[in-house]
Amino acid sequence: MTWVYLGIIAFVLLLLGVYLSWTAGRLDRLHARVDASQAVLEAELLRRSASALELATAGLLDPATSVVMADAASRARVVGAEHRYQAESDLTAVLCAGLDAPEDLAALRDEVQDLDAALDELGMACRRVAHARRFHNEMVRGVQRLRRKALVRWLRLAGHAPLPETVEFDDTVPRGLSG
Amino acid sequence: MNIGIVCPYSWGVPGGVQFHVRDFSEELMARGHTVSVLAPGGEEDEAPSYVVKAGRPVPVPYNGSVARILFGPRAAARVRRWLSEGKFDVVHIHEPTTLSLGLLATWWTDAPVVATFHQATSRSRAMSAAHGILQSAFEKVSARIAVSEEARRTLVEHLGGDAVLIPNGIYVDRFDVPPRPEWQGEDSTLCFLGRVDEPRKGLPVLLEAWPEIHTRVPGARLLVAGPGDVDEARRAIPAEHRDAVTFLGSVSDDDKAAMLASSDLYVAPHIGGESFGIVLVEAMAAGTPVLASGLTAFRAVLDDGRLGALVPVGDASALAEEAYGLLSDSERRERYRQAASVAVRRYDWSVLTDEVLAVYEMVMAVGSPASSGRRFRMPGREGRHS
Numbered sequence: 001m002t003w004v005y006l007g008i009i010a011f012v013l014l015l016l017g018v019y020l021s022w023t024a025g026r027l028d029r030l031h032a033r034v035d036a037s038q039a040v041l042e043a044e045l046l047r048r049s050a051s052a053l054e055l056a057t058a059g060l061l062d063p064a065t066s067v068v069m070a071d072a073a074s075r076a077r078v079v080g081a082e083h084r085y086q087a088e089s090d091l092t093a094v095l096c097a098g099l100d101a102p103e104d105l106a107a108l109r110d111e112v113q114d115l116d117a118a119l120d121e122l123g124m125a126c127r128r129v130a131h132a133r134r135f136h137n138e139m140v141r142g143v144q145r146l147r148r149k150a151l152v153r154w155l156r157l158a159g160h161a162p163l164p165e166t167v168e169f170d171d172t173v174p175r176g177l178s179g
Numbered sequence: 180m181n182i183g184i185v186c187p188y189s190w191g192v193p194g195g196v197q198f199h200v201r202d203f204s205e206e207l208m209a210r211g212h213t214v215s216v217l218a219p220g221g222e223e224d225e226a227p228s229y230v231v232k233a234g235r236p237v238p239v240p241y242n243g244s245v246a247r248i249l250f251g252p253r254a255a256a257r258v259r260r261w262l263s264e265g266k267f268d269v270v271h272i273h274e275p276t277t278l279s280l281g282l283l284a285t286w287w288t289d290a291p292v293v294a295t296f297h298q299a300t301s302r303s304r305a306m307s308a309a310h311g312i313l314q315s316a317f318e319k320v321s322a323r324i325a326v327s328e329e330a331r332r333t334l335v336e337h338l339g340g341d342a343v344l345i346p347n348g349i350y351v352d353r354f355d356v357p358p359r360p361e362w363q364g365e366d367s368t369l370c371f372l373g374r375v376d377e378p379r380k381g382l383p384v385l386l387e388a389w390p391e392i393h394t395r396v397p398g399a400r401l402l403v404a405g406p407g408d409v410d411e412a413r414r415a416i417p418a419e420h421r422d423a424v425t426f427l428g429s430v431s432d433d434d435k436a437a438m439l440a441s442s443d444l445y446v447a448p449h450i451g452g453e454s455f456g457i458v459l460v461e462a463m464a465a466g467t468p469v470l471a472s473g474l475t476a477f478r479a480v481l482d483d484g485r486l487g488a489l490v491p492v493g494d495a496s497a498l499a500e501e502a503y504g505l506l507s508d509s510e511r512r513e514r515y516r517q518a519a520s521v522a523v524r525r526y527d528w529s530v531l532t533d534e535v536l537a538v539y540e541m542v543m544a545v546g547s548p549a550s551s552g553r554r555f556r557m558p559g560r561e562g563r564h565s
Binding site: 033036037039040102103106109120124127128130131132134135137138139141142175178 | 318321322323340341342343344345482485517518521522525530533534537538540541542544545546
């Protein structure tokens with residue numbers, strides 16, 4: 001009888017081992033995906049600040065708007081990691097304040113040559129940032145869900161990898177850019 | 180890029196999701212991408228060459244009514260063959276909660292999956308009942324797109340998580356057509372689009388308001404386009420106002436554009452069941468001012484009244500009042516037309532396709548959860564690449 005019990009115990013241990021190794025592997029892959037989506041988000045943020053900067057320095061808008069926009073966009077590009085997302089929210093606030101009135105912008109689009117393309121590009125960049133942030137946060141939540149599981153916590157299956165956090169900043173698309 | 184798209188509804192049956200898939204696929208192909216669409220349908224159903232038919236759906240009792248669903252081993256085999264022949268970079272499924280082909284494709288594919296949710300509300304019972312099963316399948320969906328704020332909210336409430344908002348699209352240029360004088364009234368022309376015998380489309384509300392509008396603007400004419408039993412609707416109109424109403428029946432895309440272009444006012448009196456309101460966008464593209472009921476979806480499209488007029492839902496007298504106000508104020512109509520002509524560009528497929536492609540790029544950069552999880556697999560799912 002003892003052999004049967006030992007056999008059962010060995011089998012259960014084996015199953016547990018397989019499950020744990022699978023979960024550890026899954027966690028590892030999820031972390032890699034979070035890193036990848038973070039890189040995508042960073043790239044989209046760079047694209048947005050670049051097109052904001054381009055619009056601001058092209059001389060298509062009035063000087064005041066241009067200066068404020070250029071300032072916010074370049075700050076977002078150089079600021080340290082600590083204030084990174086605050087700077088991105090600030091850029092959003094500036095864009096929303098400057099490009100909020102669809103009626104005025106529509107008139108301006110007719111008046112100023114080349115403005116159309118620049119605004120459309122910035123609008124697309126803003127939407128891509130919003131998409132990338134949602135996409136990244138979904139990945140983060142996936143890791144968080146798995147890491148909340150008791151077994152994963154007790155056995156420290158995640159090793160020393162820091163718990164990823166969702167990225168929070170204001171990514172509202174200015175009304176003037178969505179037409 | 181090599182893209183596989185799964186449409187949950189039969190190609191031959193006209194519907195919003197089908198049109199969406201068709202227009203989007205054609206835009207992708209025009210840009211040089213390879214597209215294959217998997218849709219329900221039998222051999223004898225007409226479909227363009229890029230559509231692969233997965234067989235006929237079977238009526239089964241589901242969610243308290245009879246639903247036409249494609250399932251079983253035969254459908255499964257076709258989905259698997261489509262996936263292995265297509266070698267897709269991205270698989271894009273539509274309306275995944277319909278328990279149709281999309282669910283099967285998600286289950287079997289190794290490519291990153293993008294899912295678009297069209298519907299708002301309803302389905303909640305089925306969604307919560309099948310929650311566990313759906314959840315595990317949806318874990319393989321890399322990115323989720325909702326076509327409207329309402330669709331997004333439904334999704335967030337029932338499945339958790341979040342979605343990217345990319346609205347439904349149209350080809351704006353196709354609505355730039357000349358008006359047809361034979362459809363126009365002496366004084367002004369109004370139009371309505373939607374099933375005549377579907378109360379949620381709101382024709383009864385408009386017909387209740389019609390005598391009042393017609394009395395105040397005797398030269399006005401009302402065009403009603405859409406399938407359904409016309410006789411009953413016609414009888415609901417008092418005799419002296421009946422002749423000024425023309426029922427056009429189902430109209431082709433060209434006729435629809437021409438009807439909108441011939442009208443001074445497009446009326447959307449819907450009382451519910453709309454999650455987006457693509458017709459409003461079409462009217463805007465045709466340069467027709469819009470008068471709509473204040474459904475959440477319509478408020479969103481009309482930017483809370485900046486791009487068109489809004490009246491309380493189901494209120495016929497308010498509708499009559501506002502319609503008269505608009506018909507007698509050409510300046511206000513022109514203002515709506517101007518604002519709408521700019522706003523509508525946001526909905527052009529050329530813009531929206533860029534956005535969806537950006538999502539494709541994101542999921543491809545991150546990779547599929549399936550392709551990296553090959554070490555441990557459900558039994559019976561081996562050898563699927565043979």
